[in-house]
Structure formats: C-alpha cells, structure tokens
Amino acid sequence: MSSTTERFLRLFEEMVGEVNTRAGDEESHSFLIERAASRDGAVKKHQGLLKYIRDVRNALQHPKHRSEGHAVLITEPFLEEVASLLNHLQNPVRSRSLGVPRKQIKTAQLSDCLGDLADDMKTRGFSHVPILDDSDVLIGVFNEAAVFAYLWSDDAVIIERSMRIEEILPHCRLDAQHTETFQFVGPNRQLEDVIDMFLALKSPTTRIGAVFVTASGKSTDKLQGMITPWDVLHGATS
Structure with missing residues (x-):
C-alpha cells in the first residue's frame, strides 16, 4: 500500500x-x-x-x-x-473571529448628533452604526434605512445636522419595519451558519443588514462584535 x-x-x-x-x-x-x-x-x-x-x-x-x-x-x-x-x-471559522470586535466598532449614543455621525460614516466607509445604551447593550442601528424611514414618516419632517439620535430613535430600533433586519449570535456560531443567515430573506423585500455577536446570542447582552455581508465573504474565501 x-x-x-x-x-x-x-x-x-x-x-x-x-x-x-x-x-x-x-x-x-x-x-x-x-x-x-x-x-x-x-x-x-x-x-x-x-x-x-x-x-x-x-x-x-x-x-x-x-x-x-x-x-x-x-x-x-x-x-x-x-x-x-x-x-x-x-x-x-466561528463568529467570534468574524467581522469587527467591539473595541473597533464605531458606535453611537442617544446624545450624538446626526451630522457628525453622517460625516464619520462617509469618511470611514461605515454603513451601519450600532446605538448602545449605558450598559453597552444594542438598542438600535443608525443607517440609511433609518433616515429614510424618518423622512417618510411625515410629509413635514426634515433632518438637520444638529439633530440627535434620540430624536429619530423609533426609526433606528431593531424592530423598526425596514428593508433591513438584524440577527444575534453567540461567539461560537460557525461561518456557514452566519452565511445562511445573510442568504435567508425574511420577506421578498427584506434582508439581513448585519449580525451582532453577544455572549449568549441574545440582544439583551453586551455587544461583542458586528458581522456584515462583506465580513462573511472575506471569511469564506480566506
């Protein structure tokens, strides 16, 4: 032999x-x-x-x-x-090694100005900014979908640079009715499972915008990391 x-x-x-x-x-x-x-x-x-x-x-x-x-x-x-x-x-490859770890994630607080966040997103190429409470728990996501949802909520509304996150928070919350939704996983979920999440459609017009990592995989725990479709593509080919 x-x-x-x-x-x-x-x-x-x-x-x-x-x-x-x-x-x-x-x-x-x-x-x-x-x-x-x-x-x-x-x-x-x-x-x-x-x-x-x-x-x-x-x-x-x-x-x-x-x-x-x-x-x-x-x-x-x-x-x-x-x-x-x-x-x-x-x-x-597991979720803990995918995407961006907590210390490198650009996050927002309720008191942050929309103009400053938008400038930072444009300069640094961010598409999603997690909004955290005082316990580092995710309460929403600031992105284009949230801005559009706010603008379409009333014919008379406008967005000013000086506005703060708390003023549009209802449109940033995780349960807001957007074309993007978000999922949570624990640190040990395999790459293939995360890929399946991004490929799955909640509806014909809804997709997963980002997957967030917490210790238990629940939204009530502190944020540990954020995974975007780009991160998954890189993880699948590396």
Missing part, C-alpha cells in the same frame, strides 16, 4: 470521527454524513465532497476487481484537499 493511500485512510478515520460527533453518535462505525448534514452547516456545505471521499475509501478497502493492485490511486493534491477539509471541520 502506498504512503499516500495510508495517509488518506488515516485522515478518513479522523474525518469519520469528526462528522459522527456532529451527527451526535461518535461511537457509530458508519459514516453518518446525511445525519450530520441535517444538524451542521459545515457538513451540509461539504456534503458532496464527503460522500465522494467515502466512495474513494470504499473502493480502496472493498475492491470488487480481480486484478492486482488498487483500482484507485491517491494523489498528493487530492490528499491535500482531504486534509484541508478535515482541518476546516476540526477548526471551523
């Missing part, structure tokens, strides 16, 4: 253990890909490749041909792909 084949079979056994753990049955001798895929976003995303790896292993371990030697030869590039997938499953 070649060295690459031996290494492949060792990696396969590790992969079975990892996938079956996600399936909730680490003692099983079967490769529980389908069950794990129904419970885990990373396995679901790579389900096709996992099944192919399983078929390759079965062709090696349970040959049906009569000629001598293996019908399947494991190449170094394929072995590297298997090792890379195993590493991804064992060390998944």
Whole structure:
C-alpha cells in the first residue's frame, strides 16, 4: 500500500470521527454524513465532497476487481484537499473571529448628533452604526434605512445636522419595519451558519443588514462584535 493511500485512510478515520460527533453518535462505525448534514452547516456545505471521499475509501478497502493492485490511486493534491477539509471541520471559522470586535466598532449614543455621525460614516466607509445604551447593550442601528424611514414618516419632517439620535430613535430600533433586519449570535456560531443567515430573506423585500455577536446570542447582552455581508465573504474565501 502506498504512503499516500495510508495517509488518506488515516485522515478518513479522523474525518469519520469528526462528522459522527456532529451527527451526535461518535461511537457509530458508519459514516453518518446525511445525519450530520441535517444538524451542521459545515457538513451540509461539504456534503458532496464527503460522500465522494467515502466512495474513494470504499473502493480502496472493498475492491470488487480481480486484478492486482488498487483500482484507485491517491494523489498528493487530492490528499491535500482531504486534509484541508478535515482541518476546516476540526477548526471551523466561528463568529467570534468574524467581522469587527467591539473595541473597533464605531458606535453611537442617544446624545450624538446626526451630522457628525453622517460625516464619520462617509469618511470611514461605515454603513451601519450600532446605538448602545449605558450598559453597552444594542438598542438600535443608525443607517440609511433609518433616515429614510424618518423622512417618510411625515410629509413635514426634515433632518438637520444638529439633530440627535434620540430624536429619530423609533426609526433606528431593531424592530423598526425596514428593508433591513438584524440577527444575534453567540461567539461560537460557525461561518456557514452566519452565511445562511445573510442568504435567508425574511420577506421578498427584506434582508439581513448585519449580525451582532453577544455572549449568549441574545440582544439583551453586551455587544461583542458586528458581522456584515462583506465580513462573511472575506471569511469564506480566506
């Protein structure tokens, strides 16, 4: 048996253990890909490749041909792909390492002036500014949708640079009826789960604008981080 084949079979056994753990049955001798895929976003995303790896292993371990030697030869590039997938499953990208950590997030208070915030957003390229209370808990988001909602709320309203966040807070709150909504996750959610959140539409005209990270994944906890679609795209390709 070649060295690459031996290494492949060792990696396969590790992969079975990892996938079956996600399936909730680490003692099983079967490769529980389908069950794990129904419970885990990373396995679901790579389900096709996992099944192919399983078929390759079965062709090696349970040959049906009569000629001598293996019908399947494991190449170094394929072995590297298997090792890379195993590493991804064992060390998944999680929400705590995605996006912007709390200390780097531009945030707003109720007393902040809209003109100053708008200038900062334009200069630094921000699209969403979380609004926090005195306990560092998110109470709303200042963005274009909030400004438009305020302007459309009454024919006579205008926005002045000197206005403060508290004056338009009802249109910034998380439950405001905008084309953007927001989700919360804990620090250990996998990249694939966050991607699914951004891809899901609440309605034909509503999308997820940002995902916020808190210790429990609930909106009542202190803000730990913010993830935008750009952050997810970068995390998926890095």
